[in-house]
Amino acid sequence: MTDTPVRVRIAPSPTGDPHVGTAYMGLFNYAFARHHGGQFILRLDDTDRERFNATSAHAILEALRWLGLQPDEGPEIGGPYGPYVQSERLALYTHYADQLVAAGHAYYCFCTKERLAEMRAAQEAAGDATMYDRRCLTTLTREEAARRVRDGAPHVIRMRMPREGVTTFHDLIRGAVSFENALIDDQVLIKADGFPTYHLATVVDDHLMRITHITRAEEWISSTPKHLTLFRMFGWEAPQFAHFPLLRNADRSKISKRQGHTSLHWYQAEGILPEALLNFLALLGWSHPEEKEIFDLNELIANFTFERFNTSGPVFDLEKLRWLNGVYIRALAIDDLYPRVEPFLIKAGILQAQPVPEEQAFAKQCIALEQEKARALTEFPDLVSFLFNPNFPYDDEVVAQWLRPAPAHVRPALSTLLEQVEALPDADITAERLEEIVRRIAEELGVGAGKVIHPTRAALSGRAKGPSLFHMMAVLGKAEIRYRLKRTLEMMKGG
RNA sequence: GGGGCGUUGGUCUAUCGGUUAGGACGUCGGCCUUUCAAGCCGAAGAUGACGGGUUCGAUUCCCGUACGCCCUACCA
Numbered sequence: 001m002t003d004t005p006v007r008v009r010i011a012p013s014p015t016g017d018p019h020v021g022t023a024y025m026g027l028f029n030y031a032f033a034r035h036h037g038g039q040f041i042l043r044l045d046d047t048d049r050e051r052f053n054a055t056s057a058h059a060i061l062e063a064l065r066w067l068g069l070q071p072d073e074g075p076e077i078g079g080p081y082g083p084y085v086q087s088e089r090l091a092l093y094t095h096y097a098d099q100l101v102a103a104g105h106a107y108y109c110f111c112t113k114e115r116l117a118e119m120r121a122a123q124e125a126a127g128d129a130t131m132y133d134r135r136c137l138t139t140l141t142r143e144e145a146a147r148r149v150r151d152g153a154p155h156v157i158r159m160r161m162p163r164e165g166v167t168t169f170h171d172l173i174r175g176a177v178s179f180e181n182a183l184i185d186d187q188v189l190i191k192a193d194g195f196p197t198y199h200l201a202t203v204v205d206d207h208l209m210r211i212t213h214i215t216r217a218e219e220w221i222s223s224t225p226k227h228l229t230l231f232r233m234f235g236w237e238a239p240q241f242a243h244f245p246l247l248r249n250a251d252r253s254k255i256s257k258r259q260g261h262t263s264l265h266w267y268q269a270e271g272i273l274p275e276a277l278l279n280f281l282a283l284l285g286w287s288h289p290e291e292k293e294i295f296d297l298n299e300l301i302a303n304f305t306f307e308r309f310n311t312s313g314p315v316f317d318l319e320k321l322r323w324l325n326g327v328y329i330r331a332l333a334i335d336d337l338y339p340r341v342e343p344f345l346i347k348a349g350i351l352q353a354q355p356v357p358e359e360q361a362f363a364k365q366c367i368a369l370e371q372e373k374a375r376a377l378t379e380f381p382d383l384v385s386f387l388f389n390p391n392f393p394y395d396d397e398v399v400a401q402w403l404r405p406a407p408a409h410v411r412p413a414l415s416t417l418l419e420q421v422e423a424l425p426d427a428d429i430t431a432e433r434l435e436e437i438v439r440r441i442a443e444e445l446g447v448g449a450g451k452v453i454h455p456t457r458a459a460l461s462g463r464a465k466g467p468s469l470f471h472m473m474a475v476l477g478k479a480e481i482r483y484r485l486k487r488t489l490e491m492m493k494g495g
Numbered sequence: 496g497g498g499g500c501g502u503u504g505g506u507c508u509a510u511c512g513g514u515u516a517g518g519a520c521g522u523c524g525g526c527c528u529u530u531c532a533a534g535c536c537g538a539a540g541a542u543g544a545c546g547g548g549u550u551c552g553a554u555u556c557c558c559g560u561a562c563g564c565c566c567u568a569c570c571a
Contacts, residue, residue, distance in 0.1 A: 435529090
């Protein structure tokens with residue numbers, strides 16, 4: 001290890017919704033940087049003009065903020081090595097590409113896409129590896145090529161990959177990896193539109209931005225020898241490499257929109273807590289030295305080492321994420337939980353857009369009632385909706401079981417409860433007091449407590465399942481209990 | 496087709512040559528209990544892909560095979 005400060009980067013492409021893979025890479029890069037007191041940089045790789053999406057760039061940054069993985073340098077943030085958007089660095093790439101051409105490490109290529117396609121087809125038919133045949137390198141003199149470029153002929157710049165030797169590198173996660181140079185294609189460095197390909201841009205930027213460790217997904221392993229060769233051609237010291245495993249779909253293919261949820265917006269909309277997502281992601285491919293399952297970002301940072309990585313690609317299991325999310329929801333203080341749930345309540349139409357303090361206070365109590373049950377924030381509206389609606393719908397099954405037709409003791413039980421609640425001072429509307437009352441009614445009617453509790457729940461909520469009955473009653477309050485009991489008693493007559 | 500990377504219960508993982516192969520999610524059962532959850536207890540589920548080596552001893556090291564994945568684009 002050198003004593004230069006650790007600098008790592010993630011370089012997502014702004015081509016759509018912020019991707020869960022970006023969060024995954026971001027998490028480990030962030031943790032590694034923080035572990036060593038280094039910098040975590042965001043760079044936007046927008047060199048593909050076909051797939052570029054203007055709103056995506058900002059969304060990526062927003063998503064990183066949501067996760068708490070704030071870059072130290074990046075677009076909208078700035079930093080000493082900017083700009084951090086590749087399309088704003090075009091002059092740099094052409095400068096360095098020209099340098100390579102001048103040194104004979106790269107060359108102009110005028111082959112059309114059609115010719116390349118034919119060439120590949122022929123190679124495939126012959127059972128050969130599909131590689132550029134170097135026609136423009138072998139049949140054109142450098143002077144001719146330069147003249148054609150000056151004349152405005154469409155062209156690309158290709159790197160001249162050495163045909164001998166082996167490129168080996170030590171991957172921090174996988175150990176030694178080597179490739180035979182002769183099998184590596186002459187990669188296009190500058191496209192016909194003047195934009196660089198990933199390969200050139202990443203090498204130039206990683207060098208210029210003083211990146212010390214290129215830590216990226218496994219899918220990049222095969223192109224690492226190209227990058228290493230570029231570093232050598234430029235005479236630059238290459239960073240260290242670490243290739244993380246790739247997130248997989250259930251069928252083990254690379255995680256995709258088609259089979260799973262790749263958009264970070266989905267997780268947000270689903271009510272997954274960012275800290276739960278981070279914890280879950282940290283469990284994929286990496287493991288805590290004490291085999292802990294639940295730990296926060298700081299603990300990841302403190303324990304982060306490449307040695308604790310697994311090398312095979314983990315399947316992204318939404319069920320486990322949901323469990324973990326439930327753990328985090330339960331661990332939250334109600335005052336921290338409530339603000340996170342409120343938007344979901346508003347969206348479901350349970351709360352109005354700008355709830356007044358009284359409404360918020362009531363909503364908070366409702367949330368507290370069901371806190372231990374939710375595995376995602378989106379579940380709260382269904383869980384608590386009946387508490388906000390005096391004219392809640394009755395579940396058919398529960399009505400059939402307890403209310404209509406009703407066992408003989410139910411009507412007297414509910415009527416008695418109504419009377420006794422009416423007589424109760426507001427200060428006595430507490431879970432404890434209510435429980436005493438309900439249990440005494442059951443006793444006086446000579447039935448088990450459950451025989452009164454269940455129909456009461458049905459009478460007050462229309463449901464068979466719900467929060468603790470007595471706590472729920474206390475939250476509802478006297479007037480509401482009275483209204484609901486009367487409504488149910490009325491409903492029971494109708495059958 | 497070529498190259499690279501990988502392979503521990505359905506899923507995520509521990510093990511840095513010696514364990515009854517451990518834990519977590521999920522599943523099933525029990526307890527608790529006013530329901531649902533939560534919590535606690537328990538169970539089922541892995542001949543560690545397969546075959547060879549190396550070794551006193553391999554899930555751990557080496558080789559081969561199979562399978563999966565990634566790359567093989569003027570996409571990243």
